[in-house]
Amino acid sequence: MSSTLRNRAAAPIEVLSGKNAIAEDEPLLDVPAFTPPSFSVKDLLDAIPKHCWERSALKSSFYLVVELLVIAGLFVAASSIDGAFGPHGSLLAGTPGSVAKWAAWAGYWWWQGLFMTGAHECGHQAFSSSKSLNNGLGLVLHSLLLVPYHSWRISHARHHAGTGHTDRDEVFVPRTRAERGAKAKGQGIKKTIGLQEVEEVLEDVPIYRLASVIVQQLLGWPLHLTINASGQHRYPAWTNHFNPNAIFFDKRHRNQVIVSDIGLLVTCAILHYVRLQVGWAGLIKYYGIPYICVNHWLVMITYLQHTDPIIPHYRPSQWTFPRGALSTMDRNLLGPIGPYILHGICETHVSHHIASKIPHYNAWEATEALKQLLGPHYLHTDENMFVSLWESARRCRFVDEDEEIVFYKDAYGNVARRVELAEKLVDSGVDFQEEEIE
Numbered sequence: 001m002s003s004t005l006r007n008r009a010a011a012p013i014e015v016l017s018g019k020n021a022i023a024e025d026e027p028l029l030d031v032p033a034f035t036p037p038s039f040s041v042k043d044l045l046d047a048i049p050k051h052c053w054e055r056s057a058l059k060s061s062f063y064l065v066v067e068l069l070v071i072a073g074l075f076v077a078a079s080s081i082d083g084a085f086g087p088h089g090s091l092l093a094g095t096p097g098s099v100a101k102w103a104a105w106a107g108y109w110w111w112q113g114l115f116m117t118g119a120h121e122c123g124h125q126a127f128s129s130s131k132s133l134n135n136g137l138g139l140v141l142h143s144l145l146l147v148p149y150h151s152w153r154i155s156h157a158r159h160h161a162g163t164g165h166t167d168r169d170e171v172f173v174p175r176t177r178a179e180r181g182a183k184a185k186g187q188g189i190k191k192t193i194g195l196q197e198v199e200e201v202l203e204d205v206p207i208y209r210l211a212s213v214i215v216q217q218l219l220g221w222p223l224h225l226t227i228n229a230s231g232q233h234r235y236p237a238w239t240n241h242f243n244p245n246a247i248f249f250d251k252r253h254r255n256q257v258i259v260s261d262i263g264l265l266v267t268c269a270i271l272h273y274v275r276l277q278v279g280w281a282g283l284i285k286y287y288g289i290p291y292i293c294v295n296h297w298l299v300m301i302t303y304l305q306h307t308d309p310i311i312p313h314y315r316p317s318q319w320t321f322p323r324g325a326l327s328t329m330d331r332n333l334l335g336p337i338g339p340y341i342l343h344g345i346c347e348t349h350v351s352h353h354i355a356s357k358i359p360h361y362n363a364w365e366a367t368e369a370l371k372q373l374l375g376p377h378y379l380h381t382d383e384n385m386f387v388s389l390w391e392s393a394r395r396c397r398f399v400d401e402d403e404e405i406v407f408y409k410d411a412y413g414n415v416a417r418r419v420e421l422a423e424k425l426v427d428s429g430v431d432f433q434e435e436e437i438e
Contacts, residue, residue, distance in 0.1 A: 034312060034417040036405060037377045039322045044354045047373040052362040053355070057128035060121070060359060063343065064137075070115050078108040078286060105285060113293020114341050116145065123153035124160075124356040143263030145294060148225070150256035151241035155248050160356055164312065164327030165319045166399075166406070170248065172230050172306045174313050174408060179233065180398040206394075213393045218292060220299040297342075300389055304331055305349050307392045307408070309416035311379065315404045318421075325353040330367070330380040331388065346385070350378060 084091040085101035092100050121127045122138030135150075142149035155170050162168030223229035228239040235247050242261055244254035275283045305328050312327055314320075332338055333346040345352075348363035351370050358366050371378050381388070395416075396408035405419045 031415065031418045033420045034310075034405075034407075035420045036312070036314075036318065037323055037326055037374075039326075039373070039377075041321055043373065044322055044325070044370070047369050048351070048355055048358070048366045049369055052358050052366040052369075054362065055126060055129050055357070055359050057130065057133060059361060060127045063361075064118075067115055067118055071112065074108055074112045074115070075286065078105070078112075081105055081108070109289045109293055112290040113297060114337065116290055116294045117297045117342060119145075120345065121359060123149070123156055126357050126359045139259070139263055143260070143267045145291065146222075146264060146267060148241050148257065148260035148264055150253070150260045151246075151249070152225075152260075154253055154256070155241060158248055160353060161321075162319075162324065163306070163353055164314050164324035166313055166315055167232075167234070168319075169306075169313075169324075170231055171224065172303055173232055174396075174399040174406065175233070176401045177398045177409075178401060209390075209394055213389065216303070216393075217296045217299055219295075220303075221295040300385065301333070301342075301346055304385060304388050304392060305329060305346070307396050308379075308388070309392070309395050309408050309410075311407075312417070312419075313399060313406050315406070318404045322354075326350065326374065326377055326379070328353050328379070330378075331385055332382050333385055350374075350380075 081101060081104045083089070085097045085104060087093060087098055089097040089101065091097075119138060119141035122134045122141065125131060125134050127134045127137065135153075138153065139149045142152065158168070159170040162170070166174065220229060224231060225241045228235055231239070239246050239248075242257070242264075244257040246257075249257055271283065271287065274287070278286065308329055311329055312323075314323055314327070328349050330348065330350050331346045333342060338344065338346045343360035344363055345360070348360070348367045351358065351363050351366040354370065355366065383391075395410040395414070397411050398409055399406035400409070403419070405421070407415055407417045407419075409415050
């Protein structure tokens, strides 16, 4: 894998921002043109070497066992922190001991949160060729993270089947100008708070934007599960992943949703037992804060995979499965952390959307092969992801209602790409991911 990492560096994507961005009431001739891709599903799949599709339960289990051993080792190490460090620590006492104690806990939360962010491949049947094994493991692992496995698996498969589709995608769906309350000519976003109208020109109020990012990172994932935050705005109020009758489930899914809910109840019972043993403080330190860290990584990774000023989104008339699959971006997560701890979930996401059953250890080769076919349609950047998080939150505010292919605009109406339509559409691929929705 190390050789792959050395070879994957590419020229950075040039993105217009600040004074270089073009406001909507100015000519767009200087904005880089975007021609929608015209690949067929066959084009994309044929570019991937056949052996990349091979799934090995043994190899996948090896990665899983290593991660579980690390998680257990971190837990055991953390159980010694309070005794070793602190005002009366056995290894370091006094003020230095207290500083070392919280530094050690911070290290535990950081690394435990990273290693607990996994199990994604089970829901795509990429862990092995056995659906029973994949779903059984997926149910256990996701339930331990308070995620309703089948409910997430079904809605996530719908996301893969409709990525980049303004009316069918399931997560981080762009809001329109009207929904954001933006004025007509790039004069900022107008919000109403009680009876008071406030002009929030977000670029000029970074503290407001920072607060929004913090809320998104801390609460975005549970809010998506419970009230469909960032999901399809056309869904009924209080759409959630726990209700077997929710709009994204049908009759064949209802028993699976109930099983997922039971899995969460079992986990809650386990956590209650742990609380009785170690108290609320212990539960929060050992599980609660790493759980929040997992939510942070999940939200940041998913948000940046599908939110950027240069990522297109398509209205129904212009959407095809290949176009949607390519409406995502490969990024690097903190040097070796993304490739080695999170198995390239950020670095190989384009290939994952084209062929989600390819296991992570083969996705690197699939990515390299696809890059040769895709050329400029392969979106990627090595920009620090925390920088990208801030830039996307600041610049990706709304899309226009009257365009068939849309790019995010900032609060002033600045845009980073203009569209030059292709001649024809091919391969909608609407049913391409249907097997995962079963």
